Amino acid sequence: MVEVVLPAPRSTRGYSCPTTRRESGGLSLGAQNTAMTHDASRAAPARRTRAAASAGAPERVGDLPEGEHRSRTSPLDLDASAVGVGPWPGAEASWPTDPRYDRELLAVGDRRNVVDRYRYWSVEAIRADLAARAHPLHIAIENVSQDLNIGSIVRTANAFNVGAVHILGRRRWNKRGAMVTNRYLDVRHHPEPAELLAWAAGAGYEAVAIDNGPTSEPLETSVLPPRCLLVFGSEGAGISAGLLADCSRTLRIGQYGSTRSINVAAAAAIAMHAWVLQHGGSAPD
Numbered sequence: 001m002v003e004v005v006l007p008a009p010r011s012t013r014g015y016s017c018p019t020t021r022r023e024s025g026g027l028s029l030g031a032q033n034t035a036m037t038h039d040a041s042r043a044a045p046a047r048r049t050r051a052a053a054s055a056g057a058p059e060r061v062g063d064l065p066e067g068e069h070r071s072r073t074s075p076l077d078l079d080a081s082a083v084g085v086g087p088w089p090g091a092e093a094s095w096p097t098d099p100r101y102d103r104e105l106l107a108v109g110d111r112r113n114v115v116d117r118y119r120y121w122s123v124e125a126i127r128a129d130l131a132a133r134a135h136p137l138h139i140a141i142e143n144v145s146q147d148l149n150i151g152s153i154v155r156t157a158n159a160f161n162v163g164a165v166h167i168l169g170r171r172r173w174n175k176r177g178a179m180v181t182n183r184y185l186d187v188r189h190h191p192e193p194a195e196l197l198a199w200a201a202g203a204g205y206e207a208v209a210i211d212n213g214p215t216s217e218p219l220e221t222s223v224l225p226p227r228c229l230l231v232f233g234s235e236g237a238g239i240s241a242g243l244l245a246d247c248s249r250t251l252r253i254g255q256y257g258s259t260r261s262i263n264v265a266a267a268a269a270i271a272m273h274a275w276v277l278q279h280g281g282s283a284p285d
Contacts, residue, residue, distance in 0.1 A: 084111035085119055100125035113181070117284075126184050134163045134186075136227045137275050138205060140196055142168040142243060143234040144264060152265035153232070155181045160272045160280070164188055166196055166229075168243075193243040196229075205229040209247035210271045211238050212261060216252035224275045232268050 086109040088095055095106050102122040110119050118126050139157050144150050150167065157165045158181035166188050190196040200207050206225040209216075210232055231247055233239030244250065253262060253270050262270075 083113070085109055088120065096120075100129075123183050130158075130161055130184055131186065134161050135276070135280055136205075137162045137272065137279075138164050138166060138200075138229045139268060139272070140166040140168060140207075140229055140231045141233075141264070141268070142193065142231065142239055143237070144232070145234060145236075149235065149263070149265045151182075153268045154185060154187060156265070156269045156272060158182075158185045160276050162272065166190055166199075168193060168196060193240065193246070197243075197246050200229045203227075207231055207247045209233075209239050209244050209250040210253070210267055211244065211250050212252040212255075213238070213244075213250055216250040219251040219253050219271060219274055222249075222251050224278055226279050228275055228279075230268070230271050230275070232264055232271075235264055 088106040092107075095101070095103070100122065101120045102125075105120045105122075114121075114126065118129075121129075137160070139153065139162055141150065141153055144153075144167075154165050162185075164186035168190050190199075197207065205227045207229045208224065208231065210219070210230055225248075231239060231243065233243075238244075239247075251271075253267055255262065
């Protein structure tokens with residue numbers, strides 16, 4: 001069996017010897033030890049970061065999950081680059097008495113990804129305010145397999161304040177991509193398309209599919225219904241045949257390059273914005 005000695009990487013930090021492999025495909029003992037040493041060196045900074053944090057070292061903005069409260073004495077309160085606002089100025093006696101304000105946020109500050117008019121408001125108060133003026137636009141996504149795509153669609157739906165996002169075919173999904181915006185939005189789940197379509201018919205919503213099939217019409221020149229349910233399919237197969245047949249029409253987004261399709265989250269953002277341009281009016285900010 002022939003052994004081949006590979007040159008050491010440009011950065012030799014964490015490496016004690018050249019990597020050796022056998023042409024049969026397995027790593028030699030020396031290479032395995034090298035890989036273990038390299039992995040340990042990469043893990044060390046993370047351990048040092050956690051140790052520093054536990055010892056009271058300043059945190060960076062990205063070190064805590066978005067929306068998580070920080071202590072009153074957090075160094076972020078002194079960091080001009082930090083997202084959000086610090087504790088409410090003055091003593092507790094000077095705090096606002098409006099019940100929409102969250103007293104814990106008044107005490108520790110509000111670092112959430114919310115617009116300024118919702119600073120220090122509780123989640124429940126924000127949800128209620130958004131629901132009271134939500135657009136008569138709903139979004140349905142069928143069998144979307146990538147959690148980040150679901151999260152991105154939910155986040156965009158929050159930005160345009162749609163009435164609800166309807167998820168078809170799956171109930172559990174990793175909400176990390178939504179950046180906590182799902183807390184303020186109505187997100188519903190339907191096991192089958194028939195349940196969604198029954199709701200749409202009862203609520204007076206017209207289901208419009210967004211797909212680039214052969215019978216689709218241009219979104220750019222189409223007039224969307226005021227009470228609209230935009231339907232999007234999975235990344236590969238698109239919208240199922242049964243659900244597609246029950247939509248009033250199918251619209252496509254104009255493309256000018258070589259790719260056959262647009263990412264489903266990007267397509268949803270484009271379609272939502274098209275509806276807002278026709279029916280949404282001026283944004284409150």
